[in-house]
Amino acid sequence: MKKQSTAAPDTRLDAYLLRRLGAVAVQGGGTGEPDPWSARGLLALEADLAQRGYLLTGPLRAALGRLRPAGLADAGQTLLRQIDESTGADRKHQALFRRFPDGVPNHAHSYYSAHVRAFLLNQPNQICAACECVGAESGIGALAPCAHLLCGDCYDELTSSGPAGRACPLCGTPIAAERHLPLDAKSVRNAAREHGPDTVLRPLRLAAGADPAAAAATELGRLLGRRTPLNPQDREDLALLLDHAPADPADWLPADIPVRESRATVLAVLLRRDQATARPLLAAHLTTATDVLRLIWAWSGAEPDLLPATAKGLRLRNLPRPLRRELLAVLDAFPLGTLAEDLGRHRAAWLRAGELLHPYEHRARFPYATAAFAVLRQSDLDLHGLGPELRAAPAPLRVSETPGGHTRLVVSTFAARVEQALAGGDVSAAVALLARRPGELVRRLHHLLRVHASWSPGEPLPAALAEALPAALRKVAPGPLLGAYGRLRGPREVGERRLYFPRGRVSLAHARDDWGTEVPAALSAPVCTLIEAELLRRAGKHERFDVAVLDEGLADLVVPFAERAVAKSLVAVPRGSVQRLPDGGRVRLFLHWMQTPRQRVDLDLSVALYDERWEPVGLCDYTRLVHGKRAAVHSGDFTSAPPPHGATEYVDLDLPALAEGGARYAVVIVFSYNDVPFEDLADAFAGFMELDAPEAARHRTGHFHPAAVRQRLDLSGDAKVCVPMIVDLGRRAYTWTDLNTGASGGFHSVWRYRDRIGALASDVLAHFAEGSRATLWDLACATAAARTDEVLVRDRSGGVLSSYRRAADEPVAAFAERLRERRGNDGELTGPVLDRVLAEQLAHRRVFTALVHADVPAPAPVSGALYRLYPGPLDAAPDTLERLTAGDLVALFDPEG
DSSP: OOOOOOSOHHHHHHHHHHHHHSEEOOTTOOSSOOOGGGHHHHHHHHHHHHHTTEEEOHHHHHHHHTSOHHHHHHHHHHHHHHHHHHHTTTSOOOOSSOOOOOOOOSOHHHHHHHHHHHHHHHOSOOBOTTTOOBSOTTOEEEBTTTOOEEEHHHHHHHHTTOGGGOBOTTTOOBOOSSSBOOSOOHHHHHHHHHHOTTOOOEEEEEOSSSOTHHHHHHHHHHHHTOSSOOOHHHHHHHHHHHHTSOSSGGGTOOSOOSSHHHHHHHHHHHHHHOHHHHGGGHHHHOOSHHHHHHHHHHHTTSOTTOOHHHHTTOOOOOOOHHHHHHHHHHHHTSOHHHHHHHHHHTHHHHHHHHHHHOGGGGTTTSHHHHHHHHHHHTOOOOOTTSOHHHHHOOTTEEEEEOTTSOEEEEEOOHHHHHHHHHHTTOHHHHHHHHTTSHHHHHHTHHHHHHHHHHHSTTOOSOHHHHHHHHHHHTTSOHHHHHHHHHHHHSOOOTTEEEEEOOSSSSOBOEEEEEOSOOOOHHHHHHHHHHHHHHHHHHHTTSOOOSEEEEEGGGGGSBOOOOGGGOOOBSSOOOTTOEEEOOTTOEEEEEEEEEOOTTOOOOEEEEEEEEOTTOOEEEEEBTTBSEETTTTEEEOOOOSOOOTTTOEEEEEEEEHHHHHHTTOOEEEEEEEETTOOOGGGSSEEEEEEEEEOHHHHHHTTTTOOOGGGEEEEEEOOSSOSEEEEEEEETTTTEEEEEEEEOOOOSSOOOHHHHHHHHHHHHHHHHHHTOTTSSOBHHHHHHHHHHHHOSEEEEEOTTSOEEEEEEOOTTOOHHHHHHHHHTTOSOSOEEESTTHHHHHHHHHTTSEEEEEEEEOOSOOOSSOEEEEEEEEOOGGGGSOTTEEEEOHHHHHHTTOTTO
């Protein structure tokens, strides 16, 4: 389901900067004195942000304080709305069984003070709003009476100048005699229960520059430089950033856009702006016939992924004559054999596109394009007068005479020739063909080794493959390279269950038993070594860092794949990754949807429970609202969700109680009971919150806590069953699956699909088992080993910091292996001084930081690159620290450097 945004372009850009960079652009908050009339409004805004788990850093608060009251009200409402939209709190969430807590604060200052002190009570390692350090050795406290967070060092510096300087550096409020506010007030304890344990305020920083378009230009270049397909959220961001791109493409258009769908999107935008300027760019950027087809799809307003779902109901837009001739000229310049084969890959789509291009009208001018369409349409063709290349019928074309005496060109595809060689066990011939297309060679590595092991058991790596592979690895994109690496290095068995993810808009998965020949380690290990060496070579082409800080938890994050079908989510957890669940043991699942007028849609939030052998042991859904001794409790079944508020269902899970009751796995499922696809809904999303035991007991029937939301995903596409995650109750962790499964007939329920869901969940966990896929830990270790000699590694608990230093005579490959396997460290550090040590290590240095949680201090100045999965105090670092997504981390291994 794709939610259409009605916000103005500038507002959408502000939302992008907030979501992507944790930054807020303030228009009109220039230099000058704070507006005294805005002080109370700013305090109320801080209270609302604290309730949602956010904190204004000093520069951002100062910029907001300089706004006039009306401007501050608009900026504050926009900011709160954007935060609420990200978690789903912008909707009214009312459970079927109504038991909501009462009480609305009548004083914004006391409300903000209670929430800030609640965060300190739960987790003292909060961020200092003045110097932005975290968990300082001197302690973090809330100033009396304004409640702004300040570390002891900043407080001592503030008061050292005497009574004249005793004022809050953020709001200017005179400081009371006592140093910090007390923490034992009743309102503070209530707020502490609401926020839960281990919660840290997430800093919001001021966006660099007065015009957010400058940051947008940088982000646009990063998206266009990706070498992996963009997910739905990234595609929306690309369209937004293109709206703010300069009019002259020479100012921002790169010479090469690796992802062909992105290339088509950009060219279509440029053509709609100014065809005369854009047409000369086509020949340089359209390098295959399929690129031309993608452009026609994008020109018609469709996604250029060429999936069947895209073509459904698509009405192609007419092409102006100059553009038509330009596209035919591009097609005519390709070798005829390659052109005919490319057209055959998307035959139905090209038959439709041919109706717009009219190739036979330009038979003499574009003879090769004309002949390729004749092959596509299987029509007769007069070869005379079309040139010697056509008459000679170059490979893979051949001339065929029909029974009626007519002449036709017939194409023999590249894939067919490769399959023919492999079927005969001729690996050398297959490699010779595949070497022309390095990406295909790398994608088929497992197949080639399997055929070799079957026809030549016990023999070493084929000579043809050993010779062609190094050159192919240097040219292939990081996606196929990492996919082959994960496939070959994991343990494989004869008869194993293999999971497949078909290309499409919906993330379906299919599994089958694989009885093919097992690839022995003697064949796979040398190939993995070559891939590891290539990753280090690519990483080493970039600028070096002074130090790297890594998190062992990156080993739980799978390298992103099949990004086209990834659902938009609050936290971009790659599919198949494992994350821990809260120590408190309470999770609240939620589902919200809203149907369109004159429509009735019944979605159901359900949980299927299985034992160690994946035998069903229970369920919690609309047929059984309570499982066991209230180990799982459903909030009640809504059978429709009319606008404007829609409907919300919850399921509370007591993880220890479920495990004690014999359940090992809990599979979360969303069904469309009356068989309406998610894409037909006005709005639909699901997710979960972390709650401690007292809070869950007080609000068991469904109070929505925005600050407690840990994940949400949009329900989208032509799907009716979604499996967002699988909970392992034994490990107290969940695997993020973001999968759909087929369904038909309506009246869907857990009991009906219990066997199918159990089999799918079992196959998914086996497919993503540890060591069977490339992870972000592999990429981080390769980057750190190739680009620095000093690496700090935090363990998963965050309580141990290990130091690794590369010896003067130690090869980079050996250093990388030592990091990957986490052995041979040069020292360890534990205890409360970790934050201080990290701050000292990062300050005034160029760093590479890859973490699961950004709960590391943000020293200033600091420069380099940062990847983090979850936000935290490190987000307050200045713009000199480049923010990376998982896709950006993969893009660092671009073969072109």
